Amino acid sequence: MSWRTAGPALLLVVTAAAQMTAARVATLSPWKGGGFGMFSTLDAPGFRDVRIRVEAAGRSEMVAVSPSLEDAVMRAAAWPTAVRLRRVGAAVIARERRQGRDVTRVHVEVRRRIVSDDGVVSSERLGEVVVRAADGDGAGVR
Amino acid sequence: MDSALCLTAALLLIRPPGPYYVRFAVVALATCALVWPAARRAWTTWAAQTAVILVGIVADFPLPDNHIYLLLYWNLAIALAVSSGAPAATLATSARWLVGLAFAAAVLWKAVLAPDYLDGRFFAVTLLIDGRFTDAVRLFAGLSEADVLTRRGVLMPQLDGAVTVDGPGLFEPTGLARLAMALTWGGVLLEAAVAAAMSSGQVRRTALVLLLVFCASTYALAPVTGFGCLLVSMGLAQCRDDETWLHAAFVAVFVLILFYTEVPWAAFAL
Numbered sequence: 001m002s003w004r005t006a007g008p009a010l011l012l013v014v015t016a017a018a019q020m021t022a023a024r025v026a027t028l029s030p031w032k033g034g035g036f037g038m039f040s041t042l043d044a045p046g047f048r049d050v051r052i053r054v055e056a057a058g059r060s061e062m063v064a065v066s067p068s069l070e071d072a073v074m075r076a077a078a079w080p081t082a083v084r085l086r087r088v089g090a091a092v093i094a095r096e097r098r099q100g101r102d103v104t105r106v107h108v109e110v111r112r113r114i115v116s117d118d119g120v121v122s123s124e125r126l127g128e129v130v131v132r133a134a135d136g137d138g139a140g141v142r
Numbered sequence: 143m144d145s146a147l148c149l150t151a152a153l154l155l156i157r158p159p160g161p162y163y164v165r166f167a168v169v170a171l172a173t174c175a176l177v178w179p180a181a182r183r184a185w186t187t188w189a190a191q192t193a194v195i196l197v198g199i200v201a202d203f204p205l206p207d208n209h210i211y212l213l214l215y216w217n218l219a220i221a222l223a224v225s226s227g228a229p230a231a232t233l234a235t236s237a238r239w240l241v242g243l244a245f246a247a248a249v250l251w252k253a254v255l256a257p258d259y260l261d262g263r264f265f266a267v268t269l270l271i272d273g274r275f276t277d278a279v280r281l282f283a284g285l286s287e288a289d290v291l292t293r294r295g296v297l298m299p300q301l302d303g304a305v306t307v308d309g310p311g312l313f314e315p316t317g318l319a320r321l322a323m324a325l326t327w328g329g330v331l332l333e334a335a336v337a338a339a340m341s342s343g344q345v346r347r348t349a350l351v352l353l354l355v356f357c358a359s360t361y362a363l364a365p366v367t368g369f370g371c372l373l374v375s376m377g378l379a380q381c382r383d384d385e386t387w388l389h390a391a392f393v394a395v396f397v398l399i400l401f402y403t404e405v406p407w408a409a410f411a412l
Contacts (some may be wrong), residue, residue: 008215011215012212032208038248038254075205121296
């Protein structure tokens with residue numbers, strides 16, 4: 001095996017090992033990150049719930065994911081780090097303000113669904129943040 | 143080797159990865175590679191393709207699917223092979239190692255790391271919640287569309303965060319359980335066989351036939367065209383020039399995977 005054939009193979013091994021570590025010790029979905037964990041577990045981004053609650057004076061409601069939030073929400077579901085959750089919160093605040101709605105803070109939570117072997121569905125929290133409108137006005141949101 | 147490069151370029155045209163600016167560059171480079179043999183044989187073409195795909199992975203992280211990473215390694219392998227003194231042999235060795243390692247990682251996830259694969263839960267639930275499997279579930283498990291939708295309603299997320307629990311008889315239909323277990327064990331055993339055969343290097347033709355069987359069967363149900371066509375390209379790169387039947391089989395499976403994608407064959411069979 002020469003360096004020309006070892007190089008790509010080594011890159012695969014290193015990336016896969018890093019992905020397996022991140023999925024085991026952190027909250028990266030096994031389906032993502034280059035570790036070839038797709039079609040091996042239910043813990044796919046699509047089986048994780050991103051719950052967004054908007055709060056303001058006299059208002060506290062769960063909101064649906066609009067097209068302007070989709071990208072940030074998908075990234076947060078795939079690997080819900082505090083940075084990605086805050087981006088979702090900031091994007092929600094920016095959207096609420098664009099639409100002329102009052103908002104004081106946004107609660108973002110990601111949970112993964114777990115199905116037991118007898119078909120009982122439960123869920124487990126993977127991460128959550130609260131973004132205050134005074135702190136997160138949407139600036140710098142991707 | 144040239145036919146493997148052509149299929150890789152065709153795959154990049156059919157399924158370019160990444161955000162729009164990456165897809166444009168990928169398609170432009172792939173067109174050049176497909177049309178001009180000199181561009182196809184130039185290491186710079188594939189090195190540029192590698193760089194562009196890497197930009198896409200970084201920009202989209204953590205969203206890219208696993209085969210986009212494999213596509214990155216494969217383009218790098220091509221760039222390194224065509225700049226070597228023995229391009230065909232170098233590329234064949236790279237292809238063998240990349241396929242073997244990717245399958246080994248997939249088996250490690252399924253058999254060791256994932257908590258819900260070997261007992262059949264993964265496929266039992268996925269067959270219900272992923273609409274792309276609905277026709278196959280109706281065909282092979284004998285469930286009606288209403289059965290599938292009812293069970294999907296138990297499993298899918300609610301906007302208010304309410305968790306619906308204890309779906310009565312979620313896995314009860316024996317047809318669904320049988321199909322789930324067949325896919326579970328058939329999948330992991332076939333992947334393990336491909337990984338072992340590719341890694342040994344002593345049973346090259348057996349490894350390639352196993353890869354053909356995997357691609358022809360798996361992608362009939364799993365809707366991942368890009369992955370399937372990439373594996374076929376990497377298999378084709380391992381064929382020797384005199385193995386015309388093997389060449390033809392890989393090209394046929396490449397077309398078959400596109401057929402699975404474009405034609406709702408399971409719905410026609412219902």
